[in-house]
Structure formats: structure tokens, C-alpha cells
Amino acid sequence: MTEYETIIVETRGRVGWITLNRPEALNALNSTLIREIVTAGKEFDHDPDIGAIVLTGSEKAFAAGADIKEIADKGYIDMYLNDPFKSWADFGRLRTPAIAAVAGFALGGGCELAMMCDIILAADTAKFGQPEINLGVIPGIGGTQRLPRAIGKYKAAELVLTGRMMGAEEAERSGLVSRIVPAAELLDEAAKVAEIIASKSLPVVYAAKDALQAAQESTLAEGLRFEKQAFAATFALDDQTEGMGAFREKRTPEFSHR
Numbered sequence: 649m650t651e652y653e654t655i656i657v658e659t660r661g662r663v664g665w666i667t668l669n670r671p672e673a674l675n676a677l678n679s680t681l682i683r684e685i686v687t688a689g690k691e692f693d694h695d696p697d698i699g700a701i702v703l704t705g706s707e708k709a710f711a712a713g714a715d716i717k718e719i720a721d722k723g724y725i726d727m728y729l730n731d732p733f734k735s736w737a738d739f740g741r742l743r744t745p746a747i748a749a750v751a752g753f754a755l756g757g758g759c760e761l762a763m764m765c766d767i768i769l770a771a772d773t774a775k776f777g778q779p780e781i782n783l784g785v786i787p788g789i790g791g792t793q794r795l796p797r798a799i800g801k802y803k804a805a806e807l808v809l810t811g812r813m814m815g816a817e818e819a820e821r822s823g824l825v826s827r828i829v830p831a832a833e834l835l836d837e838a839a840k841v842a843e844i845i846a847s848k849s850l851p852v853v854y855a856a857k858d859a860l861q862a863a864q865e866s867t868l869a870e871g872l873r874f875e876k877q878a879f880a881a882t883f884a885l886d887d888q889t890e891g892m893g894a895f896r897e898k899r900t901p902e903f904s905h906r
């Protein structure tokens with residue numbers, strides 16, 4: 649089992665939990681934290697006994713963005729050729745559904761990390777934003793691409809160009825978060841959602857996630873073609889026979905993940 653310095657990694661049943669743990673810096677994403685989140689995510693992704701991942705921070709901050717103190721003195725070549733953020737692409741490619749449970753600040757890279765997840769549950773204390781413009785830079789790990797897709801061009805432009813933060817209610821109204829829950833219930837709700845997903849057939853969950861991803865990355869015609877194939881492929885699975893058989897027999901399905 650890998651040892652971690654800046655995150656807490658646990659397995660609860662079929663759910664893998666990653667808790668960011670740099671409270672002194674509001675979970676600012678330094679190179680160690682980035683490496684550890686990506687490593688833990690990939691380890692869960694390779695474990696067939698894990699059916700969902702929850703990613704969370706503290707009550708005060710999910711993550712306050714890239715570690716400004718670590719990158720402040722870097723130059724163009726450091727950021728472009730040596731790209732300290734390139735491993736985030738691996739997190740974005742995880743096949744296991746990831747749920748971001750966000751309380752407090754999710755800013756800059758923190759907001760971008762939440763948007764790499766499939767579901768965002770927000771505590772009523774959550775605050776989202778892309779304040780990079782205040783630092784003389786722009787978002788660098790997907791903010792200018794995923795935010796407009798999530799909340800629309802005009803809302804995203806206002807946030808990215810002004811650096812304004814938005815609270816949980818505005819984020820929910822805008823379509824950035826799946827649901828708001830009272831802060832005290834955030835982790836229990838995230839656990840419930842994750843356990844429900846993890847109770848389904850793993851290959852079918854992967855297929856559903858792939859199809860949802862295709863909706864973000866392709867035209868409607870391409871996405872519909874992708875869905876048609878993926879849907880037909882589920883009929884090759886034992887779990888389709890089990891799921892539909894269980895419905896006919898009025899019992900709960902027992903998926904074998906095959």
C-alpha cells in the first residue's frame with residue numbers, strides 16, 4: 649500500500665476515499681498533493697473491488713487552487729515544457745466514477761479538480777471560482793474549457809474574467825453542482841451516492857461514464873453513434889441477463905461485474 653503525506657486514503661466497502669489533507673494551506677495543490685491524488689486515483693481505478701471514488705477536502709476548503717507559493721517563481725519553460733500539471737490528465741481519464749464532495753473554497757485548480765469528477769456534491773458553505781486573473785494568469789487545468797461546458801459561455805466568462813467567486817446556490821442554479829446538501833451531511837450524502845453507484849455492474853457503469861464523457865467531447869451525431877454501440881455492448885454482459893432477469897423475478901439483482 650502506498651504511503652501518502654498530503655492525502656488520507658481509505659477504502660470503505662466498494663468505495664475509495666481520497667481526503668486532501670494540507671489544512672495549513674487550504675489544500676493548495678502543490679506537486680506532492682497533485683502526484684498523490686493522481687496515484688491514489690489510479691490505484692483505485694486498477695482495483696476491481698472499487699466501484700466509486702469520493703474526493704473531498706476539509707470544512708474550510710476543498711482546495712484553494714494551485715500552490716501559488718510553489719509556482720510563483722516559475723517561467724514559461726517550466727510551465728510549458730516541464731508542465732507540472734500534466735499528470736491531471738490521468739485523473740481526468742479515470743474509468744471509475746468520481747464524486748467531488750465540496751465544502752468551503754474550490755478555487756482555481758480546486759474548482760478544476762472538482763470539474764474533473766463526474767458528480768459534484770456541494771455543502772451549503774461551498775464557494776467556487778476561477779480567480780487566476782487576479783494573479784496575472786489564466787486557468788491552466790481545464791477551467792476555460794470545462795466551466796463553459798458546465799454553466800454556459802456567458803456565466804463562465806464573467807467568472808473567469810472577473811475572478812468572482814460564486815456560492816453553492818448560484819453554482820447549483822448554474823448547473824455546476826449536482827446537488828447542495830447541509831455541510832454537516834456532506835460526507836454521509838457522498839457516501840450514499842458512491843455506495844449506490846458501486847452497487848451497480850462495474851462494466852455497465854464504465855460504459856455509462858464513457859457515453860457521458862462522449863457527450864462532452866463530440867458532436868451530437870458522434871455521441872449518439874457512440875451510445876448506440878455502447879448500449880448494444882451491454883447486451884453481451886452477464887449483468888444484463890441478471891439485471892433484466894431480476895426485474896422479471898421481482899428480486900434485487902446480484903451483479904457479478906461480468
Ligand SMILES: CC(C)=CC(=O)SCCNC(=O)CCNC(=O)[C@H](O)C(C)(C)COP(=O)(O)OP(=O)(O)OC[C@H]1O[C@@H](n2cnc3c(N)ncnc32)[C@H](O)[C@@H]1OP(=O)(O)O
Binds near residue numbers: 717
Ligand atoms: C491550477 C492553476 C493553473 C492555477 C491556480 O489554481 S492559481 C490559484 C487560484 N487560487 C487562488 O487564487 C486562491 C488563493 N487563496 C485565497 O485567495 C485565500 O487564501 C482564500 C480566499 C481562499 C481564503 O482566505 P483566508 O483569509 O480565509 O485564508 P488565508 O489566510 O488567505 O489562507 C490560509 C493559508 O493558506 C495559504 N493559501 C491559501 N490559498 C493558497 C494557494 N492557492 N497557494 C498557496 N497557499 C495558499 C495562505 O497563504 C495561508 O497560509 P500562510 O498564512 O502560511 O501564508
